Amino acid sequence: MKKTILLFVVLLSANMGFSQVGINTKYPQGVFHIDPLGNNNKSGVPTVAEMADDVIVDSNGNIGLGVISTKAKVDIKTSGTATNPVSGFILNDGNQATTKVLISDANGNATWKYPKQQGAVFGTFGTTTGVLVSNDWSLTGTYSGQTLVARPSNGNIRTGAQIILPTGRWWVKVSLYIAALVNGSTGEQVWVRTTLADATSNLGPSADLESSFTLASGLIWKNPGGVVVGSFLLNNKTASAKTYTLLVGGIDNTVPSTVTNTVFRTGMSGSSENTFIAFRISQ
Known part of the structure; x- marks a missing residue:
């Protein structure tokens, strides 16, 4: 030993x-x-x-x-x-996922996170013919080969426009062209509301919309139509990108308070007035 x-x-x-x-x-x-x-x-x-x-x-x-x-x-x-x-x-710390990058804090502590996306994120609009909507939420029928579906109690329908946003807070700018398909009387107007929803069966404002910024609205002429312009503050708190859809609905008669029924077409992919853009404002 x-x-x-x-x-x-x-x-x-x-x-x-x-x-x-x-x-x-x-x-x-x-x-x-x-x-x-x-x-x-x-x-x-x-x-x-x-x-x-x-x-x-x-x-x-x-x-x-x-x-x-x-x-x-x-x-x-x-x-x-x-x-x-x-x-x-290889770092398996529980945060690893596809497309994440290694990001550190001020002290050099690193973990996997989705990168900040710089510049603008552009949404897309649906088909060239768009969708139909009326100031009479119960109205149905076929117009110019398209089907008008009744909206539940003046609720919303999907325009076919959507945008995919990674984790973080976003300022979302929207302009939506709404054209009169069946013209009403000249001088009549309706108030049209738009909002953002999660890409599910939900037809109400997304819970990710911040504060009271849940609607973008405007007056639309019943002949020939108009453009609704507005913006939203949205915070995607999930760990991955989410898809949001643009809804239209909540249409009220304004000038005069009782107006003729009109069918509008909106969400057309070929409309130059349509924009759907998001800018990141913080991680």
């Missing part, structure tokens, strides 16, 4: 005196060098192929994985190329 302890002390002293420790290699290239495959040169610096499996801690305290001459505190080199990259890093 004494001989074993003495031998251990001698070996430890030798390694400490040499100031380099090699595991599976007789020629360590740093303070601590592991060659898992034991395939390094018997002398000298390993080749690129030989060092591919190596782990090294150099005199600067840098750690190299697959590389001997480190350039940072952690330097990782894989066999990947520009055309065939090979990942050298």
